[in-house]
Amino acid sequence: MAQDENSDDPIGMGQFAKLMQFQAEAAREMFGQFLPGAGAEPPKVHGMEHWLALGHRVNAMWADFLQHQASEAQEQARGFTPAQFAALMQGWAGSMPKVDMDAQQKAWGEGLQLWDSVMKGFAGKQGEEPPELPRKDRRFADPAWRAHPAYALLHQLYLMLSEYWVSTADNIEGLDPAQRESLRFATRAMTEAMSPDHFLMTNPVVLEKTMATGGENLVKGLENLIADLKKGQLTHTDPDAFTLGENIATTPGKVVHQTDLYQLIQYSPSTGKVLEVPLVIFPPWINRFYILDLTAKKSFIKWAVDQGITVFVASWKSADESMADVVWDDYIRAQMDAIDHVRARLDVPAVHTIGYCVAGTTLAATLAILARRGEAEKVKSATFFTAQVDFEKSGELKNFIDDQQLETIAKLSPQGYLDGRYLAATFNMLRGKDLIWNYVVNNYLLGEDYPAFDLLHWNGDVTNLPSKWHNDYLRDLYRDNKLVVPDALSADGTPIDLTRIETPVYLQAGREDHIAPAESVWRFTRHLKGDKAFLLAGSGHIAGVVNHPDAGKYQYWLGDSEADTLDAYIAGAKEHPGSWWPHWVDWLRGIDDAEVDPAGKRKPGGKGDEVIEDAPGSYVKTR
Template sequence: MADGNPSGDQGKAGTVPGVPTLEDLQRWTYVIGRAQQMMMEHGLDQAARGEAAGPFALMPAPAAGLKLMQAGADFWADSMKMWSRMLSPEGTMPTEEKGAKDKRFAAAAWRENPVFDMIRQSYLLLSDHMLKSVDAVEGLSDADRERLRFTTRGIVDAMSPSNFAWTNPEVIERTLETRGENLLKGLEHMLRDMGQGQLTHTPGDAFELGRNIAATPGKVVKETPLYQLIQYAPTTETVLSVPLLIFPPWINRYYILDLSAEKSFIRWAVDQGLTVFVVSWKSADATMADVTWDDYVVRGQIDAIDTVRDLLDVESVHAIGYCVAGTTLAATLALLTARGEAEKVKSATFFTAQVDFAAAGDLSLFIADQLKLVEQLSGDGFLDGRYMAATFNSLRGRDLIWNYVTNNYLLGKDYAPFDLLHWNGDTTNLPAKWHQSYLADLYRDNKLVTPGAISVDGVAIDLGAVATPSYVQAGREDHIAPAESVWRITDHFKGPVRFVLAGSGHIAGVVNPPAAGKYQYWVNEGDAPDFASFVAGATETKGSWWPDWIRWIERQDERRVPVEGARVPGGGKLEAIEDAPGRYVRAR
């Protein structure tokens, strides 16, 4: 491989290629500049003749030409600025250079070596203009534009020079240092992932259920074909009279709320003096081919609510619904209200849950594709959870896909133990019929917020009738359930709602124990009519929102009772079946 050094010296072992001469840089300036000009001229010529491919074909030719001409001119001007800086005697870059904090280019060689500095800057410039070009396309609906933007962002991330061995100075240096062992090890990683049909994020043997994750002491006290009910051992002498029942999403394992002891929301809630129950959903198999929306609401959530009420001889429970289980919890509340049984739920808490899908984020852009995928891949009545994992990974492709391609395939690094990513890879199968209904009725048609548009157990439901006190948590950087979309629950429930905006995203925004001292949250004690008004008038508090939540729970009912009888797992009419975390969470 030529190194740009006229003497032909390769430099000492372990270094990236040498410094190019001024003549080399001038030649590359001409080549890249000419290539850019040719692409721009070709695009304009196609547009003028109405032959533009892709979204440009939707545009009237004159409009397409004008937009492309302006985009090309901007690209050319920025390119010239970049090359002027590269060829200047000082070779310095602006202090606040675009992409300066990009983790992909953190290594010093991306800036100190002129060749890789040129590659990096060229990529950042091209990717920036590719994303800007989305806004230059006329004649697209808002939905089509967002789909184009998402696809373009995926292409931009995939074409990063950090993802390829011979355009990444770290990989070249690592290859020279290890004499190619990194590439062999990376190939081993890649072949193993191909064999298991899933990208690896963390060592498979680093975590064990019941030992260092999902290890909060408890017992399985009930099992149905749909779920196991876990009751956790109390750690306080008295507990709040009203118990807590948690519904995790069935698209993931429940122990996202019971990771390591330091991160476990479940353990923390037990320590606050709550009698805690958690539903552990069964990973779908062929026996669940006919499971529908009604099953998760009636034979899942309401059945668990009634079970806990009967076991502890209490009138009501505090309920938590996380993500899609929060969506279902809203339907559960509406059904209970329609039946005149709203008092069964004392309060409802929603973790990053949507009920109004009008602005549901990137996932909503590809519902038609997802529906086809479910139909094609669920011949046995269920969808393999690895497909859903790949979908969620693609929403954060730079972090959850390409970062691992670089580190583990190209650099050949070992996987770092990380309990959250272990959970992320512990996939759950989904009942196909219900998942299709969920995508079509909720994401695509947004029926849940239309009174009477959806029925559960033969009863038409109306979210507008729900008066249950609710605590709604959203993540400021959530890419799965955008905060503004989560906010919309406040437009539908008629009961009191406390909305809390947490720092970080869909997982870290929820799993944020107070002891960690991380992130922050915002509340607005005023009457905010919309999300923008909430943000404008919100007050920030450093750290976790969990203490705010437990104070809110105690305000609903502060009565306490001794820990005895059924308050201890297996001490009441339901005998302990097995130790937590139970067999359902272990099933593959």
């Protein structure tokens, strides 16, 4: 019987039941004939009553979610929603490549050839191993994609058409490099979204599991989807697997200083002697600081403490309405405040510093300002992890900074701060196959359990940004590249000229970094007058930095840091296996290897030392 519009079946579960029963019978026939090992008992085919009952469960879950959304409508309007993020993407639709008739005709011919080759490959192959196919992609690695000609042809045509669209974008005439890169990025995002593995009826792996579980995977997947829609963020890992201070961010230490913008954590010594010059680490405020203090076997902070270094780290506050007027000057002043506080606390003339990503960009400005003020001696050395100052070759993030998108970003932050979930979605889009669509399939269609993965836990632990500063950063640095123009920018009342920096500098870049490309990081060398050491690490923006020596992973390259280009550096560089951290600490000791006993305030929280709280502090827990 047909459902009327006032029934309690608003999403047509009766039709869903019929469709699933039909699909179950078809799948039994299809996979029973073609899957390797045919002859085994095919999966059970559930009847109409089962699928109808399942449909009503799904319907009830969705109805409850809609009721929840209605009750939360006012709060949703104040925060991040998927629709708001989608608004940022609207400009891409008009950027899609126009159809090239010659290329289209070529693609049509290739499609016919592909059809013919796939069909011939299956001829007489029933019950045998599936044939090899011309195009390979890990999304379609499961044998089910090759077990039946329909699915084999489907994903092969998809891969062929994806190549066609990307080629069309590359070959359009009359585009400047920035427009072409933006078009290439939009085309890739579109083709990734259209992949047949993202849909129940075109994914044989999902269909197999649906038949095997009687659709329970879809129920669990809908639970996962609803949970993510409620929080406005894609879940990558088990949200209950890690607790700050218990099994992640556990290096012992104390919060010894606090402002409205950051907490300063000092870590307890673990060696009999420590370097006299302490180290102050400035992580990016786009993420939580504990990327450098994951589990003990991955923690850079713990490893540095174990090398005899007195380590401090800034834990930045996630922005709220009170930070609406915070700008770049405030972060630069915060870095100078941390440097001065450590110098005074330990009664030392200078500190070593590290700046990671955007905090490294800011550290460069801080060094330039200190140099101009005659205070450069406060910093003994500066290390930069994947940090950019010259944004001409800054990579795919430039696709988010045209005038239309900057205007949209401003509209997303009416309370004066940008919700960190927007930033998470943006960075996920840069690696959509790995960080979005892979989880759509696993979480929502297959209904799989979430893994316990510390790095993914950190990746989903988002922070908010002051919107005024964020827009200035995108416009002045990413778009207009003013930081490398002497005195084009000022902060705290002082013009910024990077060429005044004579502090010894260690520059680390990741060879596969898509956020701060190695070429972009390399360009920092053009603006430095003092001694500099450049190192190219294997992997990318995170794994290239967080690579504990005990893991025995990746490699790094050392070449001529005075080379004219990155290509020239690589051409003459020598590859070394494993982590680059030992090379860095040797460099640091080469600047000043004087040691002292870890006494007095070198042991935070000791006798007579007033501290605020235990590490990792409270700011890192603020959402």
